[in-house]
Amino acid sequence: MPAEAAATDPDVLAFSEKLDRWRAKIQAAEREIADSATTDEDLRNIPDELEELRQTIIDRRAKLRPSLEDRRERLAKLGPAPKDDAPRESDEIAEQRKQLEEEVADIDGKLKQADVLFVRAGQVIDQANEARRDRFTDSLFRPVPNLYSSILPTALETLPQQFVRIFAEAEERIAEAWSKGVLVFGLLLIAPFGAAFAASRFAPRLAPSASRPVKPPVFRTGASR
Structure with missing residues (x-):
């Protein structure tokens, strides 16, 4: 039994x-390491926290050591x-x-427990x-999804959805044009054909005159008079 003086x-x-x-x-750190749900960040913090704890053990042990030496x-x-x-x-x-022997045994036992915790940490x-x-x-050898196993199937799976979205947008624009009037809707449909017709009619006239053949000038000589 520890001495009463040492206990107080x-x-x-x-x-x-x-x-x-x-x-x-x-013990909490040991449970975190054993838990697969522990994040990499938590694992990275454990060594820093326990190194700080080890330094605390050294400091506290140094403060208690004089009490042991005094009793001895x-x-x-x-x-x-x-x-x-x-x-x-x-x-x-x-x-x-008897009291001093018990106090020495008690304090020495606590210092030895601290040594064990220091090593355990x-x-x-x-x-x-x-x-x-x-x-x-494990992350280095974990299979990485490739084009054929992941990306391509995903793209093919979303392709019908993309077509549906395109048709939906086209339908929405047609409905919007229709709501503004049949005349506007007709003009929207005829406008591309009118532009093509105008281009075919006026494009030749706008061609540069250099494309036409130019006759060489005729110079009259004195013998022809």
């Missing part, structure tokens, strides 16, 4: 609470318990030695990195 020491008590939090955080030093000053054939020591000294970091590598390797 603020530093020891705070360290005990930290141990529980560190252990819970490491006081215990060493009391010396070992006398042997059976030696003179009996006072009850006060015996009780003090490092192992979980390796597991997270390995899980990321495995996911990356």
Whole structure:
């Protein structure tokens, strides 16, 4: 049983609470790694979070270490318990030695638990990195849809829908023209034919005159007079 003084020491008590939090955080990280629903971003954050936790363990452990050394030093000053054939020591000294021994065992045990969690956090970091590598390797060998297995069937599947949309738009425009009057609708239908007729009639007249043959000029000489 731990000594009452060690159990009520603020530093020891705070360290005990930290141990529980560190252990819970490491266990949560292990569950995330094992869960296939965990995103790559979460896996990437696990090593950073656990590295921060490991540094916290180092700092907290360094703060508690002097308490252990202090009790060990006081215990060493009391010396070992006398042997059976030696003179009996006072009850006060015996009780003090027993209390210090329990406190030393309690604090030393908590520091060793912190060491175990420190190592365990490092192992979980390796597991997270390995899980990321495995996911990356799987993504490299995952089959990629090609033209014939995915793109072409999808295009053929949507082709009838495209025709339906084109006809629907044409029908909508015809209905809109009809709503504006039969005359306008007729003009819209005749306009292309009229434009073609006009082009066939006036295009030859607009042709350049250079295309017609030009007669060479005739010069009269003096002998012809």
